[in-house]
Amino acid sequence: xxxxxxxxTLPDLDVFIDFGGAVENFTYHRGFSHSxxxxxxxxxxxxxxxxxxxxxxxxxxxxxxxxVSLALLTHPLxxxxxxxxxxxxxxxxxxxxxxxxxxxxxxxxxxPLLLGVVVAAVAAFRRRVGGIALHVGLAVSTLYVGWxxxxxxxxxxxxxxxxxSMQVQDAQVFLTPTPFNTLLWRAVVxxxxxxxxxFDSLLVDEGTMRFTSFPLGERLLxxxxxxxxxxxxxxxxxxxxxxRVVDDRLVVGDLxxxxxPIYVFSHAVAARGNPHWTEIPAELLPVSIDDRALTETWERxxxxxxxxxxxIERQR
Numbered sequence: 001x002x003x004x005x006x007x008x009t010l011p012d013l014d015v016f017i018d019f020g021g022a023v024e025n026f027t028y029h030r031g032f033s034h035s036x037x038x039x040x041x042x043x044x045x046x047x048x049x050x051x052x053x054x055x056x057x058x059x060x061x062x063x064x065x066x067x068v069s070l071a072l073l074t075h076p077l078x079x080x081x082x083x084x085x086x087x088x089x090x091x092x093x094x095x096x097x098x099x100x101x102x103x104x105x106x107x108x109x110x111x112p113l114l115l116g117v118v119v120a121a122v123a124a125f126r127r128r129v130g131g132i133a134l135h136v137g138l139a140v141s142t143l144y145v146g147w148x149x150x151x152x153x154x155x156x157x158x159x160x161x162x163x164x165s166m167q168v169q170d171a172q173v174f175l176t177p178t179p180f181n182t183l184l185w186r187a188v189v190x191x192x193x194x195x196x197x198x199f200d201s202l203l204v205d206e207g208t209m210r211f212t213s214f215p216l217g218e219r220l221l222x223x224x225x226x227x228x229x230x231x232x233x234x235x236x237x238x239x240x241x242x243x244r245v246v247d248d249r250l251v252v253g254d255l256x257x258x259x260x261p262i263y264v265f266s267h268a269v270a271a272r273g274n275p276h277w278t279e280i281p282a283e284l285l286p287v288s289i290d291d292r293a294l295t296e297t298w299e300r301x302x303x304x305x306x307x308x309x310x311x312i313e314r315q316r
Contacts, residue, residue: 001121007046007071011039022282023229023267027236034076035090043069078102081145083176083256085236095238098256100176101148107180112140148182155185155200162198162209163189174240174256179294184301187211188240188255193218195242197260204304214260217243224250224277229269248272251285262287 014033019025032038047068050057057064080086082104085096102109116137120130155175163171171191178184183203189196189211196211220243224230233252234241240255246268253266266285270277 001117004067004071007068008075010072011075021229022284023232023269026265026267026284027232030076030079030084030086030096031090032087034079034086034088036073036076036088037090037092039072039076040069043072046072081148083174095235098238099149099152100174100256101152102145102182103177103179105180106144106177106182108182109141109144112137112144144182148177151177151182151185151202154202155187158200158209159187159189159198162211165208166211168192168196172239174238176256178259178297178300181298181301184297186259190216190240190255195240195255199300201301201303203301206304212260214242220245220250221252224270227270227277227279229267229279229282233267233269245272246285249280250277258287259293262289262293 011033014029014031019028044065047057047065050064050068051061076086076088080088080097081099081102083098083100084104085098087094087096114137116133116135119133123129123133152175156173159173159175163173168189168191171189174188176186178186178199183201185200185202187196187198187200187209189198193216194213195216196213198209198211200206200209221230221234221241224243230243230250230252233254237254237256242253242255244251244253248271249268250270250272251266251268253263255263257264264287266287268283268285269280271280272278
């Protein structure tokens with residue numbers, strides 16, 4: 001258990017590395033330490049060291065190679081199911097992979113695994129009971145991941161139907177579950193210089209999805225294309241960013257994490273110059289998350305929000 005915990009934690013130790021700035025720390029996280037191209041050979045090296053110094057590994061080498069490899073490799077694969085994304089194939093120059101089928105914290109995924117480990121620890125001298133608990137926990141959590149993919153597929157169909165009815169074409173769409181669940185989903189659509197935000201509950205028949213439109217800040221993004229931090233953030237989020245001016249500073253926010261008007265990752269990257277933007281040391285702006293937002297999210301799962309937003313249409 002201790003070895004599994006250590007191996008499962010190892011990729012995230014890159015959070016202790018200062019990459020040189022706020023944007024660097026944000027976009028280089030889940031990079032080399034989460035790359036399958038790095039972790040696969042690292043798993044073999046760790047296994048060889050364990051086999052050299054620890055008798056249990058020498059006695060069952062194949063099983064231990066599988067255990068070490070899976071403990072390391074499933075970490076980034078699970079991270080890739082979140083909105084943040086993971087650079088699975090670093091050092092290849094490609095944006096992070098973000099399947100976004102799970103919120104970064106989801107009790108329904110974590111608790112079955114945790115319960116299985118607790119039972120196995122308590123029943124340490126009854127291997128059969130512990131084994132059954134671990135198998136059941138793993139099966140339930142894995143089925144939940146499968147359900148998240150099915151749920152996202154259902155929401156994708158709802159979004160596509162809504163965009164057809166709104167006659168929106170050539171749009172980029174990003175879907176992600178809202179906090180701590182896979183029943184209420186948030187859709188971000190980037191099209192025609194705006195971004196649209198909509199929500200879809202899988203428990204309520206709301207008819208065609210409704211969206212609210214917000215300015216993307218396309219002109220600001222174009223004016224600041226020569227600034228490294230701006231282009232890095234656009235690359236990292238695959239274009240799902242907005243730009244606005246706050247206190248004469250250019251602020252670029254990641255639209256994938258948060259919801260209007262609160263976004264978890266917004267960076268001030270430039271100051272207004274004459275006539276161009278001047279690059280400044282990037283700063284991650286603080287964010288205040290109101291507990292009411294989580295309460296409203298929970299309530300939104302069970303109710304038809306169209307009754308409160310009947311007049312919302314796509315704004316131009």
